[in-house]
Amino acid sequence: MNQVINFLEPLAAWFRSLGMPEPIVHWGHPFMMAIVVFVMGSFAGWAGWKARLTQDEEISAKSRQLHRQVAPLMFAFMAMGYTGGVLSLVMQKHPIAESPHFWTGGTVLLLLLVNGAIAFLGFSQESPNLRKFHAYLGSTALVAMIVHALLGLKLGLSI
Template sequence: MSESLSQLLEPIADWFRSLGVPEPIVHWGHPVMMGIVVGVMGSFVVLTGWQGRLMIATDDAAAAEKRTEHAKIAPLMFLFIALGYTGGVLSLVMQNQPILQSPHFWTGTLVIGMLGVNGAIAAFGFSQGKGFRSIHAYLGSVAMAVLLIHAVLGLKLGLSI
């Protein structure tokens, strides 16, 4: 299946290769960009989400402001992570590396799934009761922890290629 996926993506990889992108950018561009997205946007999303959750008991207005900030940035973070996921897979194809054999690929896939479920909970579950807000908070936090593991696995992969 890995070979079929690589063959399916090969025309896109060929097009990117034809642009003459320097090898260090093909090799390290994904981790640098994703490090920025996860480090900056991810930290902000986690921080504002938990601030909005924990401030409810002390300051409703400040909590609402933090939840609003969280809601503005979280979908953009998901979009950039999804685009980065695509770029990471394409980078592997461009470097003639197997896709499905990498634990880095599987942790990335897991995170995309977790964040997708979390987005669905935010979109549809909050109106269903307070429990969904707790699930959202903890699932998002676990997703960010998996992203840290994902980064370590990615560094290991990048150094091995």
């Protein structure tokens, strides 16, 4: 982890030199990521499950389309937010790997990456079991996001 900190320190020092207010440095990442997790995450999950469970083909197709549009954007924002969160810790001179929040963030990204790969590579085979696994893995990722958010709140209140 020291290599990551050493790599990010020049960028963190530059951001520190901008004189950003402490509440922005401290709570900016959690605020922005809460929007991604709770708005985009819940919408992606809702649209995915609606597409799966509805009997109306038109509604199912529309929900599937919405899920396909939101889920990749959510992953992109979460990956950027992960980087921003690590940078925020470096800016605050807080150890990175000591927090479970850091590890749950990586776990969430890994779950979403695997789930995206399943959808991208595996759905061409129209496997119902693969689709079911995708749905439950995505739901697991959403639960992990909530745990991650709670651990982040705990971390934010401790530093």
